[in-house]
Amino acid sequence: MIGKKDLEHIGWLARLELSEEDKEKYAPKLNSILDYFGEIDKADTEGVEPLYHVLPMSNVFREDVPIKSLTQEEALSNAPKNQDGFIKAPRMM
Amino acid sequence: MASINELTERIHADSSEEIVAEYLGKITKSKLNAFITVSKESALSQAQEIDAKGHDGPLAGIPIAIKDNISTKGIRTTCASRILTGYIPPYDAHVIEKLKNAGAVIIGKTNMDEFAMGSSTETSFYGPTLNPWDNTRVPGGSSGGSAAAVAGGEAPLSLGSDTGGSVRCPASFCGVVGLKPTYGVISRYGLISYANSLEQIGPFASSVRDVATLFDVIAGHDPRDSTSVKGAGNYSLALENDVKGLKIGIPEEYFGEGIDRNVEKSVRDAINTLEELGATSTEVKMPHTKYALSAYYIIAMSEASSNLARFDGMRYGLRTEDQDWHTTFSHVRAAGFGDEVKRRILLGTYALSAGYLDKYYLKALKIRTLIKQDFERTFKDVDVLIAPTMPYPAFKIGEKIDDPLSLYLADVETVPINLAGVPSLSIPCGTSGGLPIGMQVIGKHFDEAAILRTAYTFEENTDFHKTEGS
Numbered sequence: 278m279i280g281k282k283d284l285e286h287i288g289w290l291a292r293l294e295l296s297e298e299d300k301e302k303y304a305p306k307l308n309s310i311l312d313y314f315g316e317i318d319k320a321d322t323e324g325v326e327p328l329y330h331v332l333p334m335s336n337v338f339r340e341d342v343p344i345k346s347l348t349q350e351e352a353l354s355n356a357p358k359n360q361d362g363f364i365k366a367p368r369m370m
Numbered sequence: 371m372a373s374i375n376e377l378t379e380r381i382h383a384d385s386s387e388e389i390v391a392e393y394l395g396k397i398t399k400s401k402l403n404a405f406i407t408v409s410k411e412s413a414l415s416q417a418q419e420i421d422a423k424g425h426d427g428p429l430a431g432i433p434i435a436i437k438d439n440i441s442t443k444g445i446r447t448t449c450a451s452r453i454l455t456g457y458i459p460p461y462d463a464h465v466i467e468k469l470k471n472a473g474a475v476i477i478g479k480t481n482m483d484e485f486a487m488g489s490s491t492e493t494s495f496y497g498p499t500l501n502p503w504d505n506t507r508v509p510g511g512s513s514g515g516s517a518a519a520v521a522g523g524e525a526p527l528s529l530g531s532d533t534g535g536s537v538r539c540p541a542s543f544c545g546v547v548g549l550k551p552t553y554g555v556i557s558r559y560g561l562i563s564y565a566n567s568l569e570q571i572g573p574f575a576s577s578v579r580d581v582a583t584l585f586d587v588i589a590g591h592d593p594r595d596s597t598s599v600k601g602a603g604n605y606s607l608a609l610e611n612d613v614k615g616l617k618i619g620i621p622e623e624y625f626g627e628g629i630d631r632n633v634e635k636s637v638r639d640a641i642n643t644l645e646e647l648g649a650t651s652t653e654v655k656m657p658h659t660k661y662a663l664s665a666y667y668i669i670a671m672s673e674a675s676s677n678l679a680r681f682d683g684m685r686y687g688l689r690t691e692d693q694d695w696h697t698t699f700s701h702v703r704a705a706g707f708g709d710e711v712k713r714r715i716l717l718g719t720y721a722l723s724a725g726y727l728d729k730y731y732l733k734a735l736k737i738r739t740l741i742k743q744d745f746e747r748t749f750k751d752v753d754v755l756i757a758p759t760m761p762y763p764a765f766k767i768g769e770k771i772d773d774p775l776s777l778y779l780a781d782v783e784t785v786p787i788n789l790a791g792v793p794s795l796s797i798p799c800g801t802s803g804g805l806p807i808g809m810q811v812i813g814k815h816f817d818e819a820a821i822l823r824t825a826y827t828f829e830e831n832t833d834f835h836k837t838e839g840s
């Protein structure tokens with residue numbers, strides 16, 4: 278069961294502000310979905326390895342030579358706030 | 371609905387500009403809301419250039435619509451979310467580069483469920499898309515705009531993406547052909563990620579031949595996607611009107627409780643048709659199918675909670691008033707994401723959080739192993755599997771949106787395919803109450819040839835794909 282306190286904690290982890298109204302609204306729906314997910318407890322997975330990727334993946338290497346990338350102007354073109362060629366972030370504290 | 375061959379003839383006789391203008395005109399007059407952005411000026415100038423200089427690409431001068439989670443240089447890309455307000459990609463996705471090289475003309479970006487999370491295209495910040503067959507019904511999702519555009523004659527071709535059925539579901543609900551390729555065959559470079567281990571870009575068209583032609587254009591290795599595989603084939607060569615000796619598996623779990631009787635009958639009739647044409651069929655068992663839906667949603671939500679962490683209002687998109695670092699991010703994300711996206715981020719964060727990782731995420735990944743093994747075992751004895759794409763035809767707008775779990779349940783037939791990473795194609799196989807029914811033909815890893823041949827043979831010997839909506 279996800280309670281109001283859990284929702285506050287998850288919301289913080291996800292950097293997603295939840296109003297009191299949101300918490301009231303989300304909790305029952307999230308819990309009914311989690312109830313349904315509980316079904317997987319019945320599956321026998323003893324000794325089964327988790328599958329992260331369907332295809333066998335290995336690290337991909339390439340020669341260490343520069344390739345074309347975005348210009349500074351292009352990289353900044355979508356930043357809502359930028360200054361002197363930098364993206365402007367909010368203050369830390 | 372015009373085919374690539376018909377359009378190519380008309381382009382030679384008239385011009386690409388005329389064809390493109392004709393489709394743009396249809397989009398302008400349409401009530402379907404299939405498009406979020408129409409790229410009228412760039413489309414017309416691209417068509418004029420092709421007319422002036424000539425182009426020998428396979429899609430020279432042919433219009434195409436692109437799902438709005440695929441990056442298009444200079445054309446805004448929204449993922450149907452408020453959080454990407456104002457975002458104009460500074461680069462093209464790999465599939466867009468390939469389309470441009472082939473001469474295709476991008477006429478616009480199509481509507482979708484926000485961040486591809488949904489099966490009805492109702493969660494779009496830009497309002498729902500209507501089903502061309504019945505405007506009170508959903509077109510399916512999440513690539514609902516792309517399927518509705520083809521079904522409604524607003525584009526001859528389109529691209530979608532399929533994470534748990536998002537190409538096949540709207541193909542089924544709108545009566546068009548849609549392909550979810552084997553994981554890794556099409557580069558995901560420039561596809562804005564929702565659940566990266568599950569999703570593939572896929573083509574829509576009104577016939578199997580056009581889907582194969584478009585697939586030939588967009589498939590292929592790309593070093594910018596580390597999961598992209600080498601050695602894509604020439605898929606159009608697989609289009610033979612012949613299924614003699616083809617072994618079809620009928621997975622009994624896909625015909626169980628909750629499947630509309632007309633849907634089941636149409637799919638079984640289609641299998642009979644293929645048998646009359648020389649195929650054989652056999653019932654097969656895939657015992658872990660019942661766990662697929664939960665496992666899929668746990669994995670997809672977990673990956674989403676990580677992938678969507680990048681939307682923080684710094685580099686692109688919506689920015690709210692600055693406060694301190696964490697508060698600003700939390701406010702941007704609260705204001706920018708819709709309810710369904712928030713639910714999935716919250717549940718995914720929960721499934722990955724301390725104390726729950728083993729119970730949800732790792733358990734789901736183990737079930738994924740079992741589901742992949744179900745497919746591997748089954749494919750030792752059969753060439754393709756055939757099942758309904760969706761349990762029922764298109765439902766009413768508003769019917770399920772307030773009950774997320776009931777919407778999730780609609781994906782029960784499509785998600786196992788993404789967990790296993792195998793290819794699957796949805797093709798029209800009948801109607802029920804005036805609405806199209808789709809069946810999916812599922813193949814082995816990298817055996818798109820078998821499913822294309824099966825679907826092509828079915829199409830050549832039946833008339834279902836010729837039935838049109840409004």
